[in-house]
Every structure is written in C-alpha cells, then in structure tokens.
Amino acid sequence: MTALFIILVLVFISIAIWQMVKIFDLAQAGLPEDDQVATEKDNTMNAYLMMGFLAFIYIITIVCIVKWGDLPLLSNSASAHGPDIDNLMIISLVLIFVVQTITQFLLHFFAFKYKGQKGRKALFFADNNTLEAIWTIIPVITLAGLIIYGLFTWTSIMNVSEDDDPIVVELYAQQFNWKARYSGADNTLGKANVRLIDIDRANILGLDESDPNAQDDIITSELHLPVGKPVLFKMRSQDVLHSAYMPHFRAQMNCVPGMVTQFGFTPTVTTAEMRQNPDIVDKVKNINSIRVENSKELVAKGEEALDPYEFDYLLLCNKICGKSHYNMQMKIIVETQEEYDAWIKEQKLFKNSLVEN
Amino acid sequence: MSEHADTHAHDDDHGHHHKSTFITKYVFSTDHKMISKQYLITGIFMGIIGILMSIMFRMQIAWPEQPNVLFEALLGKWAPDGVMDADIYLALVTIHGTIMVFFVLTAGLSGTFSNLLIPLQIGARDMASGFLNMVSYWLFFVSCIVMLGSLFVEAGPAAAGWTIYPPLSALPMASSGSGMGMTLWLVSMAIFIASQLIGSLNYIVSVLNLRTKGMSMTRLPLTIWAFFVTAIIGLVSFPVLLSAALLLIMDRSFGTSFFLSDIFIQGEVLHYQGGSPVLFEHLFWFLGHPEVYIVILPAMGLVSEIMAANSRKPIFGYRAMIASILAIAFLSTIVWGHHMFVSGMNPFLGSVFTFTTLLIAIPSAVKAFNWITTIWKGNIQMNTSMLFSIGFVSTFITGGLTGIILGDSALDINVHDTYFVIAHFHLVMGISALYGMFAGIYHWYPKMFGRMMNKNLGYIHFWVTAVCAYGVFFPMHFIGMAGLPRRYYTNSNFPLFDDLADVNKVITIFAIIGGIFQIVFLYNFFISIFYGKKAPLNPWRSTTLEWTTPVEHIHGNWPGELPVVYRWAYDYSKPGHDVDFVPQNIPLKEGEEELQH
Numbered sequence: 001m002t003a004l005f006i007i008l009v010l011v012f013i014s015i016a017i018w019q020m021v022k023i024f025d026l027a028q029a030g031l032p033e034d035d036q037v038a039t040e041k042d043n044t045m046n047a048y049l050m051m052g053f054l055a056f057i058y059i060i061t062i063v064c065i066v067k068w069g070d071l072p073l074l075s076n077s078a079s080a081h082g083p084d085i086d087n088l089m090i091i092s093l094v095l096i097f098v099v100q101t102i103t104q105f106l107l108h109f110f111a112f113k114y115k116g117q118k119g120r121k122a123l124f125f126a127d128n129n130t131l132e133a134i135w136t137i138i139p140v141i142t143l144a145g146l147i148i149y150g151l152f153t154w155t156s157i158m159n160v161s162e163d164d165d166p167i168v169v170e171l172y173a174q175q176f177n178w179k180a181r182y183s184g185a186d187n188t189l190g191k192a193n194v195r196l197i198d199i200d201r202a203n204i205l206g207l208d209e210s211d212p213n214a215q216d217d218i219i220t221s222e223l224h225l226p227v228g229k230p231v232l233f234k235m236r237s238q239d240v241l242h243s244a245y246m247p248h249f250r251a252q253m254n255c256v257p258g259m260v261t262q263f264g265f266t267p268t269v270t271t272a273e274m275r276q277n278p279d280i281v282d283k284v285k286n287i288n289s290i291r292v293e294n295s296k297e298l299v300a301k302g303e304e305a306l307d308p309y310e311f312d313y314l315l316l317c318n319k320i321c322g323k324s325h326y327n328m329q330m331k332i333i334v335e336t337q338e339e340y341d342a343w344i345k346e347q348k349l350f351k352n353s354l355v356e357n
Numbered sequence: 358m359s360e361h362a363d364t365h366a367h368d369d370d371h372g373h374h375h376k377s378t379f380i381t382k383y384v385f386s387t388d389h390k391m392i393s394k395q396y397l398i399t400g401i402f403m404g405i406i407g408i409l410m411s412i413m414f415r416m417q418i419a420w421p422e423q424p425n426v427l428f429e430a431l432l433g434k435w436a437p438d439g440v441m442d443a444d445i446y447l448a449l450v451t452i453h454g455t456i457m458v459f460f461v462l463t464a465g466l467s468g469t470f471s472n473l474l475i476p477l478q479i480g481a482r483d484m485a486s487g488f489l490n491m492v493s494y495w496l497f498f499v500s501c502i503v504m505l506g507s508l509f510v511e512a513g514p515a516a517a518g519w520t521i522y523p524p525l526s527a528l529p530m531a532s533s534g535s536g537m538g539m540t541l542w543l544v545s546m547a548i549f550i551a552s553q554l555i556g557s558l559n560y561i562v563s564v565l566n567l568r569t570k571g572m573s574m575t576r577l578p579l580t581i582w583a584f585f586v587t588a589i590i591g592l593v594s595f596p597v598l599l600s601a602a603l604l605l606i607m608d609r610s611f612g613t614s615f616f617l618s619d620i621f622i623q624g625e626v627l628h629y630q631g632g633s634p635v636l637f638e639h640l641f642w643f644l645g646h647p648e649v650y651i652v653i654l655p656a657m658g659l660v661s662e663i664m665a666a667n668s669r670k671p672i673f674g675y676r677a678m679i680a681s682i683l684a685i686a687f688l689s690t691i692v693w694g695h696h697m698f699v700s701g702m703n704p705f706l707g708s709v710f711t712f713t714t715l716l717i718a719i720p721s722a723v724k725a726f727n728w729i730t731t732i733w734k735g736n737i738q739m740n741t742s743m744l745f746s747i748g749f750v751s752t753f754i755t756g757g758l759t760g761i762i763l764g765d766s767a768l769d770i771n772v773h774d775t776y777f778v779i780a781h782f783h784l785v786m787g788i789s790a791l792y793g794m795f796a797g798i799y800h801w802y803p804k805m806f807g808r809m810m811n812k813n814l815g816y817i818h819f820w821v822t823a824v825c826a827y828g829v830f831f832p833m834h835f836i837g838m839a840g841l842p843r844r845y846y847t848n849s850n851f852p853l854f855d856d857l858a859d860v861n862k863v864i865t866i867f868a869i870i871g872g873i874f875q876i877v878f879l880y881n882f883f884i885s886i887f888y889g890k891k892a893p894l895n896p897w898r899s900t901t902l903e904w905t906t907p908v909e910h911i912h913g914n915w916p917g918e919l920p921v922v923y924r925w926a927y928d929y930s931k932p933g934h935d936v937d938f939v940p941q942n943i944p945l946k947e948g949e950e951e952l953q954h
Contacts, residue, residue, distance in 0.1 A: 114668070
C-alpha cells in the first residue's frame with residue numbers, strides 16, 4: 001500500500017515537472033533552433049542567482065557559527081594538552097574562514113560580473129608566471145607554518161614520558177562495553193592475553209594469574225582519574241577494532257586486537273568543577289529543556305519520562321564495531337587525589353576478585 | 358555513409374556497414390561511445406540506489422527508532438513495524454559508501470567520460486582494444502549485480518563500513534553482515550578491480566599510441582590529461598586493494614592470520630595468531646586514498662574543459678594545471694597514513710604523513726586559483742554544465758579547506774571519525790565529483806545522444822542541488838566538532854548530544870529535498886534521449902575534436918580521414934580571429950603564432 005502511495009507521488013511529481021517544461025517551452029516559442037543553449041537572459045538570471053548563492057553560503061556559515069559554533073566542547077578542554085589542540089584548531093579555523101570568504105567571493109562575483117553579453121569579448125589570458133608563483137608561494141609559506149606548529153603539538157602529545165611517573169591504566173574494549181584496569185600499588189599492569197580469559201573464574205580480561213604484577217590490578221567499569229596527575233592509557237581489544245574517544249580531553253586512540261596501543265594525558269578539571277563551568281551550565285540547561293519537551297511527548301504516549309541530564313565526561317567508542325556500536329560508553333570521573341584514593345581503596349584487587357572452582 | 362565509403366584508404370573498417378544486430382549494437386558493443394553510455398546509465402542506476410540508502414539512514418538519524426513508511430516498504434524484515442534495525446543501518450551506511458565511491462564516482466564518472474572522450478578528443482577511431490573495453494564494462498556490470506545481490510542475503514549485506522576493517526569484517530559472529538554478505542562484497546570488489554585495471558590499461562595505451570597527427574601531449578585537452586593520470590593511479594593502487602581483499606578472503610575462509618590475532622569472541626578464543634588489523638588498514642588506504650583522486654581528477658578535467666569553453670577563454674595556466682595533476686597524483690600515493698593517525702601506528706609516521714598530506718594543498722590551491730582566473734574577464738555562458746562547474750569549484754574549496762584540519766595529526770585526534778570527516782569528504786570528493794559528473798553529462802549529452810537536455814530543468818536541478826548540498830554538509834562540520842561520532846544508529850543514548858537533534862533534522866530535510874529533486878535530472882536525462890531537441894554539430898562552440906564528428910554516431914567516429922591537429926585546445930577569443938573559438942583542426946593563419954604554453 002505504502003509502496004503504491006510512493007509510486008503515485010513520484011508519478012505526480014513527474015507530471016508536474018512535465019507540465020513545468022511545457023510552460024517553459026511555450027514561453028520560449030519562436031526562439032532559434034538551438035534554444036537549449038544559454039541566452040543572454042539566462043546568463044543574467046543565473047548571474048544574479050550566483051550572487052544570491054554567495055549570500056546563502058555566507059548566511060549558512062554565520063548561522064552555523066552563531067547557533068552551533070559556540071559549542072562548549074570547542075573551548076573547554078579538560079586536559080593539559082587540550083588548549084594546545086584548541087589553539088591550533090582556532091588558528092586553522094580562522095585561516096579557513098578567511099580563505100573561504102575571499103575565494104568564494106571571487107568565484108561567485110566573477111561569475112556575476114563577467115556574465116555573457118552580446119558584443120563582449122573575453123580576454124585572451126592564458127598564462128602569467130608571476131600570478132602563479134604568488135599563489136604557489138603563499139600556500140607554501142602558510143602551510144609550512146601550520147605543519148611546523150602541528151608537528152610540535154603532535155609530538156608533544158604523543159611522546160609520553162615515563163619520567164612524569166604517570167598512573168598506568170588499561171582501557172579494555174569488547175563488543176559492546178569498556179573496562180578499565182588499574183595497575184595497583186606497583187603501577188605495573190600484569191601480563192594479559194585473551195587466551196587466558198576464564199569466565200568461570202571471573203578472569204574476564206585474561207590476566208596471567210601467575211604474574212605477581214597482576215595480583216594487585218583492579219578491574220572497574222567506571223574510569224576514575226585524579227586531577228592534575230598524568231595518566232598513561234594502554235589500550236587493548238578482545239574482538240574487533242574499537243576506538244577510545246574522550247572528546248573532552250581531546251584524546252583518541254584505537255584499540256586493536258593483538259596489540260597494545262597507548263595514549264597519555266593529564267586531566268586538569270574535575271567533574272565537579274566542570275559542572276560549575278558557566279558554558280557547561282548553559283549547555284546542560286539547554287539539554288534539559290529539550291529533554292523536558294521530549295518527555296512530554298513520551299508521557300503522552302504512555303512511556304516513561306527521560307531522566308534529567310547531568311554533565312559527565314565520557315569515553316565513547318568511535319570505530320564501527322558492530323550492532324551496538326552506538327551504545328558503547330563508559331563514564332569518566334575526574335576527582336581530587338583524596339577522592340580518588342578513597343575510591344580505589346574500595347575496589348577489589350584482581351587476586352581477590354577471582355572465583356575459586 | 359556512401360559519400361565517404363570510398364574515401365577511406367586507411368586500414369580501419371569503420372566505413373563498412375557492419376552486420377550489427379541489437380545484441381552487438383546495444384549489449385555486447387565494442388564501440389567506445391556505446392560503452393560510455395552503458396557505463397553512464399549503469400552508474401546512474403547505482404547512484405539512485407546509493408542516494409535512496411542515504412536518505413533512509415538520514416531519516417533514522419533525524420527521527421531515531423520511529424516507524425517510517427519508507428522503511429516498511431523497502432526494508433522488509435529489516436524494519437519490523439517500520440522501525441529500522443541497527444544492523445541494517447550499518448549495512449546501509451556501508452553499501453551507500455561502497456556504491457557511491459566505486460560504482461558511481463569511479464566507474465560511472467571515469468568510465469563514462471574516459472570512454473567517450475579519449476578517442477574523440479585525441480582523434481582516434483576507437484579505444485586501443487575495443488574488446489577489452491567491452492570486457493571491462495561487463496565485468497563492472499557483473500560486479501554491480503553481485504553487490505546488489507548481497508542486499509538480499511539472509512543475514513544481511515556487509516555492515517562493517519565501506520572500509521571493511523577486519524576483524525569486524527572477518528568474523529560472522531562479530532557482525533551479521535560479515536557472513537555471506539561480506540563474501541559477496543569481496544567477490545564484487547575483486548571483479549570490479551579487474552574491470553578497472555583492464556579499463557585503465559586501455560586508457561593509457563590509447564592516449565599514448567592513438568593520438569592523431571599533430572596531437573602532441575601538450576596539445577591534449579586537460580580532460581585527457583586527467584583521465585590519463587587517473588588511469589595510472591588506478592593501475593598503481595587498485596592491485597593493492599585486490600591483494601588486501603584476497604588476504605581477507607584467506608583469513609575468512611581458509612584460516613590464515615594475516616589480519617587477525619588474539620581474538621576472544623562469544624565465549625571462545627579463536628585460533629588466529631600473529632596478524633594485525635593495522636596491516637589491512639595500510640593496504641586498504643594505499644588504494645583508499647589514491648581512490649579519492651581517482652574520483653576527483655576526472656571531475657577536475659571535465660570542469661577545466663567546461664569552464665574554458667563557457668567562459669570563452671583559454672584555461673588559465675595550462676602547464677601549471679598539468680603539473681598540478683601530476684603533483685597531486687604523485688603525492689596521493691604517499692599520504693594514505695593520514696587515515697590512520699590514531700590507529701596505533703608509530704607517532705613518527707604520523708608526523709611524516711602530516712607533512713606529505715598538507716603538501717597536497719599546494720597543487721590543489723593552484724588549481725582552484727587557476728579556475729577562478731579562468732572565469733575572470735570571461736564572457737560567461739551560463740549553461741547548466743557551467744553552473745555545475747562553478748559549483749564544483751565552490752564545494753571543492755569549502756571541502757578542501759577543512760582538509761588542513763584533518764590532515765594535521767594533532768587536530769585529527771579530536772575530530773577523527775566524527776561528522777567533521779563526513780562533512781569534509783562529502784564536499785571535497787563526493788559532491789564535487791558528482792557536480793563534475795553532472796557538468797560532464799550536461800555538456801557532452803549532445804555528443805552522446807545527439808539531442809539537447811532541457812536547460813530550464815537543468816537550472817532547477819542545479820540550484821536546488823547546490824542549496825541542499827550546502828544545507829546537508831555544512832552544518833555537519835559543527836556537530837563533528839561537538840564530538841558526535843559517525844556511524845551511530847541513534848544518538849539517544851547520549852544526552853550529551855541531545856542539543857544536536859535539531860541540526861540532524863535540518864540536515865535530513867535538506868537531504869530529502871535534494872534527493873527528490875534528482876528526479877528532475879532523471880526526467881530530463883531519460884526523456885531527452887527520445888524527445889530532446891536535436892543537437893547541432895557544435896552546440897557549445899567548443900574547440901575540441903569531438904565536436905567535429907557527426908551528430909549521428911558512426912563506427913570509427915570520423916567519416917573520412919582522421920582530423921589533423923594544428924593548435925592547442927584552448928584558442929577561445931584569440932585576438933586576430935573573427936569568431937571567439939578556433940577548433941584544434943583549423944590550421945594556423947599565416948603569421949599566426951601558436952601560443953607558447
């Protein structure tokens with residue numbers, strides 16, 4: 001039935017187009033044989049539309065920036081290296097904005113200004129080495145600057161120094177959830193391999209039970225981090241590719257079965273502080289008003305209302321990993337050293353979490 | 358035919374009346390013009406399917422888990438009560454990508470116009486091997502059938518993303534689409550690659566060997582340069598994807614461990630040991646990145662040609678244009694790692710790939726500025742093809758500029774695999790290449806079908822498409838910067854993204870309108886084949902050789918001798934001539950100098 005309905009709609013659209021063409025053709029009766037070639041009238045009309053389109057590009061740019069460009073995520077990073085990335089991002093965006101504005105103007109304005117007219121002859125202008133040299137050299141210089149800045153930033157982010165004495169935490173990915181493994185008092189992760197997984201003994205991450213370093217490891221399903229302390233993540237996956245994406249910390253690394261990848265950063269803002277950030281307060285308020293609206297609809301349908309939203313850092317999966325990819329997340333809580341110490345003390349050590357057969 | 362039947366002393370058999378049946382003329386044709394039409398119509402058909410899929414998954418994103426009549430009608434068991442299933446969502450995303458990148462923008466674009474224009478613009482009777490050309494098309498056809506066949510597999514089509522990274526694509530227990538659906542995907546792509554390789558060889562040999570007298574490499578139109586270089590890139594990079602596909606087939610079916618190691622899934626440990634998915638990523642992107650240039654270079658060639666003809670001006674910086682095509686082609690093979698900054702490869706490699714990637718911006722910028730200068734002080738004829746060409750430059754700039762963010766490894770960390778990436782590549786190679794293809798169709802339609810397309814329908818088609826393309830992809834940059842990952846079936850599990858629901862609705866509405874208005878194009882295209890105005894010999898008053906062939910197609914292209922070329926392809930508005938274009942086969946006037954380009 002619905003298929004029939006769709007076909008009918010398509011048929012009507014076709015008829016409408018056919019009728020429109022008829023009108024166009026009738027309106028142009030009496031023109032010369034090759035009347036599907038643009039005339040001066042077409043040139044003028046489309047030239048004005050070009051200027052209209054230029055305005056459209058500018059307007060959509062402004063609307064997007066005003067409405068969605070002040071997303072708190074862009075300006076409120078929560079890691080030590082975050083501001084470096086954000087600065088580079090802002091410089092790049094400003095550069096793009098300037099180049100985009102100028103080149104789109106030139107393109108559309110020239111299309112408007114030099115629209116075809118009878119009696120006009122185009123300029124025979126095939127080459128100019130100076131001009132071409134200019135627009136080769138300017139991008140070279142600009143890009144050289146960007147590349148150098150970018151590479152310094154990249155290197156400083158990716159080179160995690162062991163001298164800073166980072167907390168070593170493993171992020172463990174599986175379809176479709178995350179686990180974190182803390183290395184315990186020795187700050188050394190025990191050896192592990194998926195071949196050692198023993199579900200019956202609750203050895204879910206495949207730790208080597210005979211490895212002394214593994215004994216004090218702690219497996220959790222929430223990620224707690226002390227503020228101001230460098231963390232070095234070691235990523236593993238047990239099945240397919242996943243990607244540990246922590247947008248608030250400007251951090252991302254794939255989790256690859258068969259190898260250990262790593263990424264390190266220092267969280268700088270606790271969850272509690274971030275919840276007080278005016279940008280975040282506004283964002284949360286806005287989201288909650290949206291949720292209240294949505295809840296009204298749900299309740300009207302006899303379903304449960306949505307819970308109010310409270311800000312939390314998140315770890316998301318950002319590499320397609322199967323059916324429930326869209327719901328693979330873990331809460332990250334950044335807290336003071338005391339709170340962290342208290343929390344970790346409550347967690348079970350690996351050796352105590354095993355179930356005896 | 359009779360008037361030239363006796364003039365052909367050369368060894369070609371074009372003048373003879375072939376015993377052509379319906380089968381040899383329309384189905385198993387070895388004539389490059391017919392093959393190009395076959396490529397085009399197959400490409401358009403695949404394009405309709407690809408766009409329809411994108412509209413369906415856009416609807417799911419905008420109105421998640423809502424019943425939808427379209428889903429109910431088209432997805433069958435994959436949409437119980439009209440609600441889209443999460444597996445089929447990923448499958449739609451996967452097959453949309455595959456179809457658009459390979460079947461529409463590689464075969465449909467390069468296949469169509471390389472076949473049509475290489476012999477016609479270099480002054481040849483046909484491709485170097487008409488038979489191989491036919492084989493190339495029919496292999497492409499078979500690969501389309503296999504790919505479409507995979508949509509009807511019990512457990513669903515491939516759903517691992519168009520990049521089919523293992524282990525997801527290797528293990529049926531990881532994704533329901535990784536069973537028969539993925540097998541068919543791989544078989545289809547293997548056939549497709551064979552088709553592309555045969556086609557590419559043919560293009561290269563034809564351009565090198567079959568140029569008519571006087572057609573030196575520096576008198577070739579830029580279209581031919583683009584097709585030529587595209588074919589070379591294809592020849593270098595497609596075999597690598599073929600090897601990756603074969604190794605993946607081995608891992609899937611014969612128990613090898615090229616890409617797999619240490620896997621525990623659904624309660625059991627698999628035997629694989631020692632392989633690495635990162636190796637697959639390297640092999641895939643060694644094709645995958647050149648592939649985007651395989652897509653965009655032909656479009657650049659078409660646009661250069663159309664812009665010159667419709668501005669009534671020579672293309673600006675002909676040699677720089679060739680140099681930048683070559684530079685882009687070379688660089689394209691050493692930048693693949695920028696897709697893998699966060700894959701776990703050595704960060705030092707990330708630095709190297711950042712450097713090579715950002716270098717590509719230089720030849721790209723040269724091209725963009727040269728196009729803008731080409732229309733400066735022109736006498737611009739606003740034919741539909743010209744509108745699409747200007748649109749091409751516009752989206753190429755918009756999309757290309759964000760490449761300097763994604764190519765910068767430090768910035769890629771936070772926008773990798775978000776909607777920012779989708780916005781970037783759709784504008785810079787998706788929409789741009791599609792515009793190039795539309796421009797090419799509107800411009801060479803009279804050559805292909807001997808009739809004109811309706812220009813007013815063309816204008817409607819362009820302006821609505823142009824507005825919708827920006828409406829769809831421009832806001833995506835911003836939701837990407839807000840951290841929204843791509844390939845999420847719904848965002849409703851993340852209250853963090855609730856404020857992006859509105860943007861997603863706006864995007865989807867633009868996508869639906871843009872999709873519906875492609876019907877205007879389809880109508881114009883198919884109706885004009887039969888009822889369009891009869892085309893004159895040279896409707897756009899263009900200089901290249903294809904417009905010296907008769908409107909009615911004949912086997913062998915030119916009735917008499919092959920044309921001789923005396924000048925480059927861009928003598929528009931040349932001083933000293935009464936008309937504003939001088940075709941390539943017109944000898945130099947006495948005292949006239951050929952431009953030292």
